Amino acid sequence: EFTLYSYFFPLFLPLIAYLTLSLKESTIMTLLHYTSVIILSFYAYFVWHVESDMFQASVVYSYMLSALLIILFGLFYHLTIVDAYYRLFENNLKHELALGEIHHRVRNNLSLITSMFGMQRHRYDTEDIQSLIDKNRTRIETIASIHDTLYREGQKEKITFERYVDELIDHLLSLSELPIRIKMKIDTLYFNEQVMQQLGTIIHELVTNSLKYAFDPKRKNMLQLTFHLKDDKLHFTYHDNGKGCEIEKLDQSHSLGLDLIKLTVKELGGEISFENDGGFICHITLPTFHLIRS
Structure with a gap:
């Protein structure tokens, strides 16, 4: 045997x-x-x-x-x-090449739009019109930055929301000369690219609003952002220590930035509220189905 x-x-x-x-x-x-x-x-x-x-x-x-x-x-x-x-x-390789080509086309188109805004700005002497053009150009530049970050990091690994917000805030603060201190406490969370861009739009509008209206160059300016998962809800809080604002007037306001924030929160199925306590505070709650489980 x-x-x-x-x-x-x-x-x-x-x-x-x-x-x-x-x-x-x-x-x-x-x-x-x-x-x-x-x-x-x-x-x-x-x-x-x-x-x-x-x-x-x-x-x-x-x-x-x-x-x-x-x-x-x-x-x-x-x-x-x-x-x-x-x-x-081979199919995956072709998909990656096609995705890279799409990324470059989107990036080139966004750069073209930014250049067109710059050309339009020089045609007007009115400060209000120039300010409006600058706002829109900043929005496009931020979208391009968001797109680059998501594409670049997505090639290597899943990007956490904290890392994404950190790069977004750095980009926005680089456009301002104000001395600003940042405090962030964000849980390790993952979202798909579309939700990440929508949240980035909200943060962009909040930060640019603080940079333009809230902060004083002579003060110690500070931004605080928290994003936590609690009680089966996503809780986002944005707080600047600026001049604050009248909440009643803010609720009735129809500025493009505020309308964009409210519309984006609604699309995400969330709720939003404002508070004036040592500066401007924005509270947003979102459902957890937007999360990608790691």
């Missing part, structure tokens, strides 16, 4: 070759393996005159049939499963 086990055990070694090597390499190794086993068997039987049950016709037949089945399995494995894997790999 030991002899038979020793004889049949090497029979299954080519399975490892088929599962780990290429079709060409595994086929060559399998043929060499079985050829060496056959040569050794004939040498033992005809030269050494070894008497064993493993040289019976039924055993030899079973061995050859098993070897044939293993070879057929190896061919089937490589011609179907491995081939399908390479097709998926």
